[in-house]
Structure formats: C-alpha cells, structure tokens
Amino acid sequence: MASGTLYSKYFEGLFVRCSMKRKQAAIPRHHIIEGARAGIFIRGIAEIHTLHLHAITEPHRDNHFLLFVMDEGYVDMLIDFKRHQLQAPSISLIWPGQVHSLVEYRNAGGYTISFDAPLMPVPLQRALQQAIAHKPVFSISPGLHQQLMQLCCILHQLNNDNQGIFTVPARHSILQSILTLLANEATVPDPCNRPADTRSVVIEQDFRELLHTRFKEWKKPAEYAGALAISTSHLNDMVHQVSGFSVSHHIQQVVMLEAKRLLYHTPLSVKEISNELGYDDHGYFSRLFKKVTGCTPLGFRQQYR
Template sequence: MIRKKNIPVRSLPEECFQRIVVERISSDFFENDKGLNISHRHDYHIFVLQEKGTIHAEVDFEAYVNSEPGIMYQSPGQVHRALKAEDANVYMLAIYSDNINANYLAMLQYLTPLKPLTIDTTDLSVLKQAFDLCVNFFNQKKHTLYLTMLKDSCNAVVGLIISRYLRESKSLDLLSRFERVTKAFFSSLEEYFWTIKRPAQYAQKLNISIAYLNECVKNETGFSVSYHIQQRIILEAKRLLYHSEKSIKEISLALGYDDYAYFSRVFKKSTGVTAIGFRNGNRE
C-alpha cells in the first residue's frame, strides 16, 4: 500500500462548479482510477447504489464484500479505499454539504457511521429511477434551471437512502431522553474531538451537567464519556499511523496533545501496544 505524509483528501475537480457529481459506473471505473485503492478521505459526501456485481472495500480498518444490490454512505471524514470490483454496475452521487437539505444533514449526523445495507427489488427499482433522473439532469448543463433541478433531484436520492437506513434504526420520536442525549454527545464528539478532551466541555455544549451526561452515556453504552472521547481520538490516531507517514509527534500535535510522550502512554493504555508498535505491526 502506498502511504503519504498525510492521508489524501479527494475533492471534486474545480470545473464541477455545481459541487455535485452523479454518474453510473462499471468495474472499469475502479480499474482506471488507481487512486481509489489508496486509502483516502473525501471532503464531500458519497452515496452509492450497487445494482449488481461484487465490490470489495475497506472502511476504517473494516473490510466489506458486497455481492447483493445495496446502498452505502460514506461521510467526509471516513478513511476508505475500493479494493476490487467484479462485474459491477454502480450509481454514485458525490455532493458537498452546502447542497444537501439541512434536515437531511442533521439526519446523517444522527445515523453516522453507516454500514453497507442490502436492499430488496422494490427499493432497488425506486432508487434506480431516482438516480437515472439525477444522471439525466447532471448531463443537461445548458438547461435554464440546471442547478435547481440537479440539486432537488439529488436531494430526493439522499432522502430515499436516508429513509431506507432509518427503517433499520429506531425512530428519533421513539428515543428516550437518555438515547437523545447520547446521540447528541456523539454528534458533538465527532465535530470537536480534535480540540475538546474534557467531558465537562461536552456537557456544557449540551447545556446539561457532567453527571447527567455521564449517566445517559453510560446507561446507553456501558462506558463513560471519558472512555468514548479517548476511543474517538485513538481511532483517528490509528488512521494516521496506518495510512500516513506522519511521525508520532506530528500525530500527537494534530490530535491536540503537545506532550507526545503523554499521548503515547494514552495510546498504549487504550490499545495494549505502543503507537510505533501498532504502525509496524499493521504495515503490509
């Protein structure tokens, strides 16, 4: 595997003024774009409808093999790579946050992270029709209402995919107070873990006491707020150790630890191995 100083972040080409790309691709696409099998992030959201074939992928150290029609969502922060595609037909929507309906963005934050989900023939048919409409609008750049139609049709696809995932998740209306607080904490953690390390600061952001925040989170997950903060930091450290050539000191600083010796102790206590031991032990 090729590793770079930083984990590569892929952006849409500058000529994509609409900040949306939607297309139907085959296995050849995966073979021709060699950058796809190098671990990377996007600075946009990816929504995928797999119509047929088999796709091998890796997302945050977890391997996936999808051989059934299904959907997949990847958030901008996730580190992933496509390993192989066999006889695959796939629809893919790449879209920046500013083009996604605000309510849908909030739902994605509530649901993330999401794993690939198999769908039935009815859902496949509806999603194919919606994606085909998006692809059609995407290719009609001279239309007077091009951007409006493209954005609206793509948000229909986003809504359909979110709706399908929501069927597998408990409705927000049915969540207990403990569950709501815990969901809010994890959303806040995802946004601020780089700079905020103390549980009290998260409680302050949620306008509740630290005792109540801990009670909610521990009741729902079995672990304290401090534990989850540490685990989120460790996940990012693992990403950087495995997928980049940053030094331990550089990773420590990036994650908000000026004392990299202290960061190293935190990493070893959490994982059972040193940071350099994790890097060396997982290199191919």
Template sequence: MSKKSASIPVHTMPNEFGLGIAIARASVEDLEDIDEINQVHRDAYHVFFLQEKGTSHIVVDFQDYNLTPQSIGYIHPLQVHRVAALVDVKFVALMVNTENLNPEYLALLQSIAPVKPLSLSGEAFALLMEAASLCLKLYERKDEKLYQPLLKDSCNALVGLIAAQFIARPQTAETLPRFEAVTKAFKTEVERSFISQKRPAYYAQSLNISVPYLNECVKNATGHPVTYHIAQRVALEAKRLLVHSGKSVKEIAADLGYDDYPYFSRLFAKTTGITALEFRSKNRD
C-alpha cells in the same frame, strides 16, 4: 515498505463539477481514476453508492465491507478509505459537497455516520434507483434554465431517501428515545471538537445538560461512558495517521491536541491495547 506521504491525501471535486454535485452510473471499465481510488484517501465531499450488480470491496477505517447487488453505502468526508476490489460491478455514485446538502439531511448524516453498507429489499432499492435515474437525467440537461436548483433538489431527494433507509434500522427495546437523541447529539459534537476538547464537561455544556445526565444517556444508549467515546475517536484518528501518513508519533500527538506526548502514548495504549509504534508496525504495508 512504501514511503508514506506527510498526511493522508484528500480528494477534492474535479473542477468540471463546479456545482459541487456529480452523479454517474458506472462499471469498472468506465473508471479512469481506478488507481487513484485504490489508494488510501479521504474525500472532501459526501459519497453515496447504489450497487446494482457485482461486488465492491471497500476498506473504510480499517474495516472491510462488501457492497452486493441491491445495497447502498455512504462515506462521509472524514473517513479514510480505499477501493480494494471491484468484481463485475455496475453502480450509481453520487458525490455532493456539504454546502449543497439540505441542512436537515446533513444533520441526520452526521448523527448516523459512520454506517455499514446496507442491503435493501427489491422494492426499497427500486425506489432509490427511480430517484437516481431522475438525478442522472437532470445532470445531463445542463442547458435547462433552472439546472442548478433542479439538480440540487433532486439529488437531495435521493440523499434523503438513502438516509431514511439507514435510520430505519431496528432499534433495541432497551434504548430509550431521549437517551439516543442525547447520544447522537453528543457524538456529532465529538466529531466537530474532539481535537480541541477532551473533557466531558465541554460536551455537557454544549448540550445544556449536566455531566452526570450526559453520562447516563450515553452509557444507557451505548454501554460505554462519555470518556470512552472521546478516547475512541482520538484513537481512530491516531490510527489513520499512524498507518497512512509519515508523521512521527510525537507529531501525531500534537496534531490531536496533546502537548504531553508521553500522556498521549499511554492513552493510546490503554484505549487500543497496543502501543502506537506496534500498531504502525503491524498495519503498515
């Protein structure tokens, strides 16, 4: 068994990308850091993929995904992932730190994350590639007088087009718009606060609604109550640390806001159907 680091590695934007934006068209032969991205890590920035050719096999939070030609992918900064295989690939990758994202687009991305890779029609993918081509051209024009704002605006246009494709997915007739809006806001707040806040009352108060109404919205939109989603988010973070770090279960419990280690162990087993140590044993390399 390979030795695990104390925590999950976080990749930061290289110093040469001082603007907090990088975009490139690449094939597997162009990747100098292939060994690094093959290892489990998080990125401290948002990553968008436009797959032109071949197949990229990625593992994101214990789920396997394939990006095939004319498909797009998005990995947000919290997600634990690695590139498992690249087969005859050609793609465009856009990396943007949070500070450079249009606030409206950032809120949208936070509300839809995580998302599965999405296959597009030829027309939709061609539009994205046109926007990506402009970004690529501007990225190289470093002597342009308005280089930074032009690059930022063009890349945000591409991000907006990508986000629009994800939110254009069909919605079920049973999902009422108000219920879905409240549920998205709830999930966004859970993402920010799940370590310190476990009680439904906190999330209801942050959204200025009652606990019963919050439960009604979330259950109608997802089929599960508020407590289920909080427990699932805690369990996901625990799984990440169990498999990809060398921390003990007691240390992980403390990291996730639980002083009562036995309670955390019971909650994990109830949520996942398996004990923390069993999960670690089954999923470690």
C-alpha cells in the same frame, strides 16, 4: 454496462511511503470533482477508470459524501482499515473524513454520487449517522434498490442538463429523495413503540457534531458540556441514555481512530502524531492508546503494516 478490473498498488505504495524520510506527512484530502453541478457529481461505477480523478486506489479522505449504489458486479474497498465488498443490492455511504481507497472492481454496474456535506439535511444526517455510520456497506431490499436506481438514472440525466431555472433544485430534490429513502429503510422502529426522548437525542447528536470538529483540542467532557450550555453530568446522562456509552468513551474512540489512521497511512512518528492530536505528553498518549486499543502505537503500526 462496461466492465473492468482494477487492481490497487495500495500495499506496495504503503511500503514506499514508509521508507520516505519526511518529517511532515498528511493523508490527502480531496474536494468534490471539478465539474460537479450544484454540489453533486454522479457517474456510473464503470466510468471510474475513464475519469481523470485523484489517485482513488491510494488512501485518501474526501471533504464530501460519497454514495455507491450497486446494480451488478463487485467492488472491493478499504474503509478505515476494514475491507468491504459491495454486491447488488447494496449501498455504501462514505462520510467526509473517512479514509478509504479502491482495491478492485469487477463487472461493476450502478452509480456513485459525490455531494457536498451541506446538501445532507441535518435530520437525515442524524438518522443515517445513528443507523449506518459505523457500517459503511448496507444491504437494501430489492424494492428500494429498484427505486434508487430509477432516481439515480434521472439524476444522471440531469447532471448534463444546464437548461431550465429549476434544474438545480430538481437535482437537490432527487438527492434528498435518495437519502430519505435510505434513512427510512435504515432506521429500525422501536418494537415496543415507545416515544423517543427527543431532547436526549438532540443533545447526543449535537455532542457528536462538536466532537468531530473539536476532538483535537477538547479532551474533557466539561469542554463539550460548556459549549452546549449544560452540566457535565447532564451531558453524560443524555449521551449514555442514547448510545450506551459515556462522553469520555466517545472522545477516546474518535481520537484513537484518527491516531490509527495516521499510524497506518503516514510515516509520522508517535511523538508527531501525539502532537497532531493535541497531546503534549506523548508518553501519556501511548499509554492511552494501549488502554483503548489493547496495543501500543508502534505495535499497531507493525501489526497492520
């Protein structure tokens, strides 16, 4: 496979952007690449530098999932403030909305698959979200690695095949096979073999889905409980039972993660970020940020820049 080394201008770019006197800024958000067939675009990792993509070495979000399946070599990525190194056999699943950038790759082999969010079936999304959403790099067994590489190879071949009325469902089926195998390996069975409380899991996942779409407008547990047609206490009990944390904790964590992204990747003022996240009182926002993260918003910006 082709090999190459790509060194990011990432940190240099941060300082350049910090010096710009713009009042409005946003982290770039990209759609799936033009030429994606049936909502899927697969390419060899070594092909990245030959494609006319957006600035992948600059912090950005995608509106789609991005899956790396490593076969050889090394990839270094920054995902939500943390450096992650991918080496075979491993995978990385980047979720829509996560801020990421490519720092470096060396002699990298394997595949990247971009795919539209609706192609991730809800049961698989919930299983993967529960298992690996907070650890973007996931080591896999040699057996699974071999299976994934075989499926990726077939999907790559089908990517250029426009013939046949069943080519599109074939692509979708292979993608779902890849995701199903990942979910199967990532999901840890209960050692006590206790049956899961399906109702509590469904409520917790429904809450998380609402949270990621409404966190800028809704800050109170009662607002989520109302949308789910249950009482606030029942929602809190179900969420705590599944995750070990309260509804308020999850709301604060999601809001503060987005605040960190904006502090780190944009020149917006604390007041502008506070308004962007739905807080009219930026003094309250600053106090909440310090309570949750242990430092002030400006302290965080200075520390990480």
